[in-house]
Amino acid sequence: MPVPADYLERVYAGVLGKIIGVYLGRPFEGWTYDRIMSELGEIWYYVHERRGVPLIVADDDISGTFTFLLALPDYGTTHNLSPEHIGQTWLNYIIENRTILWWGGLGRSTEHTAFLRLKHGIAAPRSGSAALNGQVVAEQIGAQIFIDGWAMVAPGDPELAVDLARRAASVSHDGEAIYGAQVIAAMESMAFIEPDLHTLIDTAIRFIPCDSVIYRLIADMREWRARFADWRMTREQIVARYGYDRYGGNCHIVPNHALILLGLLYGDDDFQKSLMITATAGWDTDCNAGNVGCLLGIKNGLAGIDAGPDWRGPIADRMYLPTADGGRAVTDAAREACKIVNIGRALAGEMPFVPKNGARFHFELPGSVQGFVVDASGGTGGILRIEHAPGHSVCGSRSLALHYRHLAPGCAVRAATATFLLPEALQMPGYTMLASPALYPGQLLEARVCADETNPAAVECCLYLMVYSAGDTLVPAHSAGVQLAAGTDHVFAWRVPDTGGQPIALIGVELRGRGHGTVYLDYLTWEGGPEATFGKPAGGGVMWQHAWVNGMDEWSPGNDETYRLIQNEGTGLLIQGSREWRDYRVSATLTPHMAEACGLGARVQGMQRYYALLLARAADGAGVVRLVRVLDGVTILAEAPFPWGYNQRYELALHVVGYDLCGDVCTLDGVSATVAARDDRLEGGGIALVLTEGSAGASDVRVSSGPIR
Template sequence: MKFPNDYMERLYGGWLGKVIGVIHGANIEGWSYERIEQTFGEITDYPYFFKHFAADDDINGPALFMRALDDFEPARLTAQEMGHTLRNYTGEGHGFFWWGGYGVSTEHTAYMNLKNGVPAPQSGSIEQNGRTTAEQIGGQIFSDCWGLVCPGDLEKAAELAGMMSSVTHGGDGIRGGRFIAACIASAFVRERIEDIVEDGLPVIEETSDYAQMARDVIAFCKQHPDDWREAFAYVKDKYGYQHYEGVCHIIPNAAVIVLSLLYGQGDFSRTINICNMCGWDTDCNVGNVGTILGVLNGPEGIERKWTTPINDFVCCSGIVGSLNLQTIPQLVTDTARLAVKLNDEEIPGWEDILQDGSTHHLHFELPGSTHALEWKYRGNERILLANTSREAYKGRRSLQLTAPSVFTGTTFDVFFLTYGSPSDFDDSRYDPDISPTVYPGQTVEAWLKLDESVGTGLHVRLFAEDDLTGRRLYSNLFILNGEWQKVSYRIPYADDFIIGKIGMEYAVSGDSSLREKSFSLKWFLDEMKIYGPADYAIDFASQRMEKWNALHQTVSQLTYLRGIWRLEDGRLAGGHGFEPAECYTGSHRWNDYLFRVKLKPLSGDHHSVLFRVQGAMRSYAVGLAPGQTIALHKNFEGYRELESKPFPWKHGIEYEVEVRVQGSLIEVSIDGNAALRFRDEDAPYLRGSIGFGNSGGSRTAYSSYQVRSLV
């Protein structure tokens, strides 16, 4: 397979369309056509605006399920490995999905089946769960990613979508996933929306209810081409909710997707507005058609009224916290890397960007991209951020920043979020828990250039801002001019510092005669990168409980699998669960590091620290264990012991546990004394975050921890 020449741009359009569609429909999800019409009339814009949109299951699924291609060998991927992926990135009973009850929520049902030993694809099948549960909408709404990694290859896209959908669904629940993935794959190579819809049909059984519905809607649209409302009346009568059981059946919503695609006539805005006005499961339906139309038209075919409010920002709610705060260009890069791996084919002209290992890489090569940069100006004027081809340090594009009205002495910030707490969002939606994406010890660099028409100086300092206190760490001062200039800053070691923002603080200098005169300021930003190892320490007495809502309250910077985790007397206290109770922080990218933790066993026999955590199903744990031992375990769908040695630990005594991981070598000491040394030669985990855990009803208190690089 050969990637289309404009694959990256269309891929960006697809992810933009997905996120736009989900946000467009989010706050009217479940509304009827009549209620929407009475409330809004003709929808032409977002019904609601968000300062930052919180996580949604429609984005969680495609953003995280595609990681199966990273964790396993794509050519030999199985439904069982897809099931592993689902459990690996999902916290139990919270976040990611709608946890509506066994036999009610399809994903909840499949998760519990998998957990209790029912393998995929039986876990999602009609035979296991019944037709009503198996044929709800989830297989359709999570399948965008498979079309995005298979441009033009409809069969492969449908095969992957069907495999993933089979973990949670059966029957038409699987067919919907195959249909959507095939349509997205088709949109990379087709020009007419009618052809795209037709391309989705051969990958599902011709005699199925799903295929019959699609053919009926297509036929009606051909006979009545001028009025989508007439077509929706037909859909509501023949395929409405009244004909199907369950909370959100796939057939009515798939009919709305087909209808809106055909009546939208390939126009992005018209299509997503029609889809939203039909009602029912709006965020799911508009998200799917948004992906298809985004790929078909590319980013330049999407009006700025849709892209500007979201500003490339994406939030997810899996349990790997450093994957929960992203940007759409980051998702595009990750998707493209997986597409390269899947198809064993390079994307010409993008090799350097796809092979870059930086934590963040703001390259602006995607038309219109902003990488979720924001501004804070201590006056009343906006700072305008615009992707431009006028200037570039590297490649073809950069970000142009314009302050329309400034004076000598004006100061302002340009930054992006590297951590998110409740105050950054309007709601909790699917319970996001976030770990920082940048840490003390890492290096920030960027290339800046002052527009040649500007006759004044612009001073800049890079900064890292603590989310808990607002305190900033600053670089040296740089003075910009009309040439591209590199500015860089290695963030120093810091205690109790959660980096919530990375940015640039600007100050306007110049002739004092300009002080009372307003003037416009313009400059350019390109190739901003953050890279390097972490070097920091946290005392839990400095942390806070973050209240998202009455039921969702978590410790700052931590995500959790299960258990009750709280701050008590300045310590992280938690566990309580008879199954492994775990919480995590740090980056999934970390490789070789030292992890030092002070912990106190309060009750029970299992008190651990976790490292190289790659999710709920993949990690190492070492800690105080039954029989007065210290034990090292490896988790792959359940922990197994690698090594243990006697250690006479006692409840109520604080111990300092230190773990050093270099490549496959694991070294553990307690209170400065060597305890375990083990080399894992059996598919070792070479990267991953850190965490805390226990089991068997144990309770543990953790007072502090430290992370230092061994590179």
């Protein structure tokens, strides 16, 4: 089916609705209705401040929803995507015991159980089957909470949405869990083209067995809605007939599916009221509110979200997606919406949406600020307000307005968006937050700014970075400034300077001058590969360590080696960089202390998608240097004899340019070997230190751009 004309805005509203619902319900996840009413009352708005927790958090509902969907682009965006492909996507992006999932243990956490099945070679859909894991484990809530993305890539096509939902859900779930996920997927898909809630429900139930519990539950909910005017009375019916005492396990889908319908049926098509009912009703509050928010976001668009209180302002589009693809971990709702839309457009055979020539921050989605907030580090004396604005763009229709006032000599106002973890993210409760920076030294920053025609005086404008330094404090680095007179514009082109191994936390715009006025940020983006050395910074601190996504059993800084690595079983990766990196050279000094293999990874897209140059062993035990592609298994692309041993240092370098791959290894006394190959399967990704079963040291890790040798 062709995508709807308003597809982009509806998806953006769906993404916003999802994260608003999750952020709303997360501070009291798992509470009963009675406890919520006793301690918080009805949940009409965010309660994070009352609970003393942050609003923007990492959460499995968000991470899983927007990560497992990557199976489509990773496997060719085809309608033939299989459950096995989606299972492989789990193994690639999940880091065991650290990212995405609730790691509650075998037989207790459904997703952890499925992951262990996949890890030990049991492919989907058997990995999530009731026959293998038991009915109670297989029918928990996870399939439903991860399902929204599969609906959003199938706008107005419930058959496709339901089929994708079945394949995705079967990786970890079975039975009623799949039916509940299919109902949500069908309703969300139809919501792109159908405004009536009961028509959405009628469409959805066509796809599930009429003798299923979910089917019967939906019929009961509609009957209770007709009988009881007060949602609280229907909630009591749910507790009596479908409560946790009847549907056991850690978090069963049936009771929580009922609470999603409760909010929808009694919410009067109002975003705030529907979320209030579902969240106040208790149980899995963030999951249920997330599904309700996504569905209503799709159905009623941004206008439905904006009709109530300011849901969007405190969030400012901000999202965390901690996975093995660390460069994507710090992201925003507009960016993720565009990715979903382009998957959906590809499935429909349509060209991708590429706003402002592919700029990372483009502000083309209505009301989007893409994580930009006021940075108070500019000092005192000036006031800044950020607002999404129409116009003031040379290649789009919208921009970001920076309204400043009370600007005076000696002070500055700043607006910035995060490119890496800020210090408070390390104290975030709950899920582990792993990330790599999105921006690195050597990359070319570009941004266009313009001054409003009515500004009474010129204002000085520059780009700036906030970079970690000694003691993990943030210090600014500035581009050259420019004086913007009223009605003039400027395009910055700034090569990111060397940071001495410290990660870049923020990128933004700084204004200096007098008085008041407005400057518009049309777009901000960067391109090219990095020129960076990754080591222990002279100023110390620990944030440089957090810039590595840890897919190793253990790693720590050493005294004589920057990186001491340990992998007890299988292959571990210590990853840095982003999917946008294409052509570059990565090099390092490696010392295998005891290892089956060790080396360097390039174009790393997760735990099981990368190229690697390895010191390894042939079948007869002889040392070899090996160039491999890891993608649904290991493929040896090239190999050469190389007699390496333990506790000796080796210089390794891996070049990736286009389809050409070349690896060099040499000893300190000049013994060397080269392996080369051509391969077209992986187009971009970060770097990694790679270790198979053993321990090794590494130092002098560097990435640079340049021609292949």
